[in-house]
Amino acid sequence: MLTPAMVEKLNEQINLEFYSSNLYLQMSAWCEDKGFEGAAEFLRKHAIEEMEHMNRLFTYVSETGAMPILGCIEAPPHEFESLSQIFTATYDHECLITHKINELTHVAFSAHDYSTFNFLQWYVAEQHEEEKLFKGIIDKIQLVGEDGKALFWIDKDLAELAKTG
């Protein structure tokens, strides 16, 4: 049985995962519009992964007999300057998510809620992977530069990542 405070925190995270999904989906539309098809595919796939993160939390809250509550999801930005700005923003966003997961985990541990603490370990590990993934993309963009040809290859690389990642 979850405490009301824990349910509230988990519900906040459910809504945040929705936002992450919308953010990446919106970014994919910008990429599609600018002709970055690989980046668009990668972000679209990642938006689906964020919905899976949301669903995992939603199921956990339901299974413990509490009520997942969906709130208003803030509209994500839809105008971006460049591909590099998009991926810097995704990395910053993932760092924010890591911070939120750490906070949640701390609340669970402090309340001796070891079931939730254990459940959240999946997210702790996942955030390590997420930060690594997005940091890797920024590093690549910085390495090759941002002229047309370089971005063409980055886009191809992202298409491959969308297939395998």
Ligand code: OFO
């Ligand atoms: Fe990208 O990890 Fe969930 O939000």
